[in-house]
Amino acid sequence: MTQPVSPPRDDTPKVSPQAEPSPWRAVVARADVRTLSLLGVLAALILIGGITKPDEFLDTRNLQLVLTQASVIGVVTVGMTFVIISGGIDLSVGAIVALASVWATTVATQDFGFVGILFTAVLVGVGCGLVNGVLIAYGAMVPFIATLAMLASARGLALQITDGKTQVVTVDGILDLGERDSYVLGIPPLVMVFAVVTIIGWLVLNRTTFGRRTVAVGGNAEAARLAGIDVRRQRLYLYLLSGLCCGIAAFLLIILSGSGQNTNGNLYELDAIAAAIIGGTLLTGGRGTIVGSVLGVLIFTTITNIFALNNLQSDVQQIAKGAIIVAAVLVQRRTANTT
Amino acid sequence: MAPEPPLLTMSGITKSFPGVRALDGVDLDVQTGEVHCLLGQNGAGKSTLIKVLAGAHQPDDGTISWRGERVTLRSPIAAMRLGIATIYQELDLVEHLSVAENVYLGHEPTSAGFVVRGKDAKASTAALLKRLGHSEIDPARLVGELSAAQQQIVSMARALSHDVRLIVMDEPSAALDPDEVDNLFRIVGDLTAEGVAVVYISHRLEEIRRIGDRVTVLKDGRAVAGGLPAKSTPTREVVALMTGRNVEYVFPDRPTDQALPEPVLEVQGLARDGEFAPLDLTLRPGEIVGLAGLVGSGRSEILETIYGARKPTAGQVLVDGRRLKPGSVRAAVRAGLGLAPEERKAQALLMLESVTRNVSVSSMSRFSYGGWLDRGAERDAARKATRELSLRPDNPSVPIRTLSGGNQQKAVLARWLLRGCRVLLLDEPTRGVDVGARAELYAVIRRLADEGLAVLLVSSEVPEVLGLADRVLVLREGQVVHTAPARELDEHRVLDLVMEGSPAS
Structure with missing residues (x-):
């Protein structure tokens, strides 16, 4: 652009205020439509599950299982959603979960009992997030590359620690949390943790300056910088947050499986990204919701469960997941274009 | 033929x-x-x-x-x-x-x-x-x-x-x-x-x-x-x-009595290799100083360097006599500088967001307690700031992308108004703004100056600089070739100065 008064080079179609009397309402309505459509998909899946396997699918234990399985990946997805909204990506979440889960279950760590395991899992997660964040924010590395490197090294380190063996947890307090006795009003503790993380995530994204800055950095990093936001520090915090979520998820996984393995969290990065995307988070940053991501997680977990109950192999599941991602993005592009 | x-x-x-x-x-x-x-x-x-x-x-x-x-x-x-x-x-x-x-x-x-x-x-x-x-x-x-x-x-x-x-x-x-x-x-x-x-x-x-x-x-x-x-x-x-004008721009009157308060902004020998030569400049509250020059004369680079978005190779910027950390936007913003950049969409606006959020983005700490936003206070403050500039529509919760260029620019100004900024750096403030809406924007800028803001204005539209600024620096290829009060210059003279074929040496 060489001329100041020449027309704005406009990527988004411009709508005059007169043509659309209350565009904000339309945006809100559209967000609701998105949430509703995700809820609709989930309801349809429950219906399919209920019809194909009425006794097994709707069984309380099965529903508890679905929610428990969703909890681990769900916590990871909340962190991932923040990172993607900021315009970044974290490919290392699965590897961090693996590393945190094995580090927290070594014989030496288990000596410190419940608190030792929890503390270690969280600390390893935050530590990995710190490395990611420093490389990306202050080392000016592309998030894709930095977290890909973290993925490789964290997995390698996890393998080195375990030597490929399963580390069985012997701490009673941990194992108890996986038992039915610990359920409160039929809700497993893992699910409660997931719920708390979700609520906190929602509050942080929608009601705090941290959330606002995250959206600003993802929407237009240059504008955020020129508005006086410390973009680099914000990026660092975001990868720390993602690492923290991975640490919590690792702890949940230890409770769930009663062990730590270097193969834990395999392909979590893809599941978390996919859940965020079908939940309406823009991969280019600047827009996304926690509710959408959590619904995305529930949809994926429910599909997996229904397929397993119907004895369909995981290859079919993968194909179905792929199809859902494509369909969700196409639908979102359409709703985005119509306004 | x-x-x-x-x-x-x-x-x-x-x-x-x-x-x-x-x-x-x-x-x-x-x-x-x-x-x-x-x-x-x-x-x-x-x-x-x-x-x-x-x-x-x-x-x-x-x-x-x-x-x-x-x-x-x-x-x-x-x-x-x-x-x-x-x-x-x-x-x-x-x-x-x-x-x-x-x-x-x-x-x-x-x-x-x-x-x-x-x-x-x-x-x-x-x-x-x-x-x-x-x-x-x-x-x-x-x-x-x-x-x-x-x-x-x-x-x-x-x-x-x-x-x-x-x-x-x-x-x-x-x-x-x-x-x-x-x-x-x-x-x-x-x-x-x-x-x-x-x-x-x-x-x-x-x-x-x-x-x-x-x-x-x-x-x-x-x-x-x-x-x-x-x-x-x-x-x-x-x-x-x-x-020759088809449209007569209406410029607000300049204040007549020029008391001279202490300078708020002092630029001393500021330079960037390959972009602009060492520049000296003082800016007093209530004053509008214009930088006239063609595209590529270093205008935007100068503003962005003063603002800390680019790191100078020499020189310094003082606000109230205190030296700003070079190359730090945050230091500049904290000292009271605000920039309305040339590429509004790419550099200033969060296009997916509402007017309120675009206005409040630089002052979030004012509506938050321990990071917790008071959204009611935020909305009220944004409404007040945008009303003060008669931003249309009078509803700051509409998405900013639905606003006209002139109103988007007002939202950027409101951002700095809300922040309590004291030095406003305006880079092509009327780019992409309707001819009709310009006069209003000029009036807003003059009023902000009258209220005590110091304004540094960059424009390649010579009449805009001459009509709005009190003092004009003419730039050619990174160098100030002429400085004069705006009323001593006319458009032909400025165009002659900026269009001379070879760089002044």
């Missing part, structure tokens, strides 16, 4: 963009083998016109005839097929490809339809470069390794690799030093001798005198003069055509 139809006739070309009528019934005719110069101030519509000619924009109205036949230029490829090549000011080369690959990009010589005959491409590229007098450029080198001038030659070679009848050059001399300009003119001479027509855009009157045959002057999207003889039309007349 009277019976021959013109090579190109454009008539009644009209093109509107949201909020702006960029071209309003422009006529242009180009004869075979002539150099037709297109002259006009920034924003006169030159770029839009050549984009229409290149097939990059579709006109809303008007007709284009090529060698006597009516044509529609649906795409750049369609224009290229007819033999119209455009060399843009911002070169569109692929840096990671070689010279030959760039020249033949999209029409590579091939065997069997798809195997690229690299050697042939190199050989014919070498021939083209030789014809352009630059046989020293190796066709195998990567374009990214070449100088700006050499890249321009490559662009030209690319144009010539097609069977071209008309070449459009958008300020080709801007990036060149005098020797290279001479070579450029020689090339233009050779091309026209071969019957190729050239549409030549430049700010430099002197160049137009040297190589031009005829001149068309654009002003506010209209051709105010078509086909004047380039060599014999008096400069005074050309400048008058360029500056």
Whole structure:
């Protein structure tokens, strides 16, 4: 652009205020439509599950299982959603979960009992997030590359620690949390943790300056910088947050499986990204919701469960997941274009 | 050559963009083998016109005839097929490809339809470069390794690799030093001798005198003069055509009693290598200082360096006598500086967000307690700030993208107003703003100054600087060539100063 008064080079179609009397309402309505459509998909899946396997699918234990399985990946997805909204990506979440889960279950760590395991899992997660964040924010590395490197090294380190063996947890307090006795009003503790993380995530994204800055950095990093936001520090915090979520998820996984393995969290990065995307988070940053991501997680977990109950192999599941991602993005592009 | 139809006739070309009528019934005719110069101030519509000619924009109205036949230029490829090549000011080369690959990009010589005959491409590229007098450029080198001038030659070679009848050059001399300009003119001479027509855009009157045959002057999207003889039309007349107003801007009155408070902003010897020479500047509360100059004269760079968005290679910036940390936007914002950048959409606005959030983004700590936002207070403050500037619509929860350019600019100003900023740096504040909405924006800027803000204004629209600023610094190629109170300058004088062909030395 060489001329100041020449027309704005406009990527988004411009709508005059007169043509659309209350565009904000339309945006809100559209967000609701998105949430509703995700809820609709989930309801349809429950219906399919209920019809194909009425006794097994709707069984309380099965529903508890679905929610428990969703909890681990769900916590990871909340962190991932923040990172993607900021315009970044974290490919290392699965590897961090693996590393945190094995580090927290070594014989030496288990000596410190419940608190030792929890503390270690969280600390390893935050530590990995710190490395990611420093490389990306202050080392000016592309998030894709930095977290890909973290993925490789964290997995390698996890393998080195375990030597490929399963580390069985012997701490009673941990194992108890996986038992039915610990359920409160039929809700497993893992699910409660997931719920708390979700609520906190929602509050942080929608009601705090941290959330606002995250959206600003993802929407237009240059504008955020020129508005006086410390973009680099914000990026660092975001990868720390993602690492923290991975640490919590690792702890949940230890409770769930009663062990730590270097193969834990395999392909979590893809599941978390996919859940965020079908939940309406823009991969280019600047827009996304926690509710959408959590619904995305529930949809994926429910599909997996229904397929397993119907004895369909995981290859079919993968194909179905792929199809859902494509369909969700196409639908979102359409709703985005119509306004 | 009277019976021959013109090579190109454009008539009644009209093109509107949201909020702006960029071209309003422009006529242009180009004869075979002539150099037709297109002259006009920034924003006169030159770029839009050549984009229409290149097939990059579709006109809303008007007709284009090529060698006597009516044509529609649906795409750049369609224009290229007819033999119209455009060399843009911002070169569109692929840096990671070689010279030959760039020249033949999209029409590579091939065997069997798809195997690229690299050697042939190199050989014919070498021939083209030789014809352009630059046989020293190796066709195998990567374009990214070449100088700006050499890249321009490559662009030209690319144009010539097609069977071209008309070449459009958008300020080709801007990036060149005098020797290279001479070579450029020689090339233009050779091309026209071969019957190729050239549409030549430049700010430099002197160049137009040297190589031009005829001149068309654009002003506010209209051709105010078509086909004047380039060599014999008096400069005074050309400048008058360029500056003659169709729309009278209304500028607010300047305050008469000038008490002189202590300077709030002092710039001492600030410089960036290759962008602008050491600059001294003081700015007092209530004062508007204008920087006038053409695109590429270092205006935006100066503002961004003062603001800390670029790191200076020398000098310092003081606010209230305290030195700002160089290269830190946050330090500048904390000290009370605010920038309304040139590229509003890319540099200032969060296009997915509401007006409120765009306004509050720099003052979030004021509505938050331990990071927890008080959204009611935020909304009220944003509403107050936008009302103060009469932003329309009067509803800050609408998405910012639905606002007109002028109101988007007001939102940026409201951001800094809310922050309590004391020095406002305005880079082309009326770019993309309706002519009608400008007067209002001028009044807002003057009022902010009257209320004690210090304003540093950059604009390539000379009347804007003269009408709004108290004091004007005229820039040319990174250097201040003249400083004077605005009332001692007029548009002709400033244009003379900024358009002199060679840098002041």
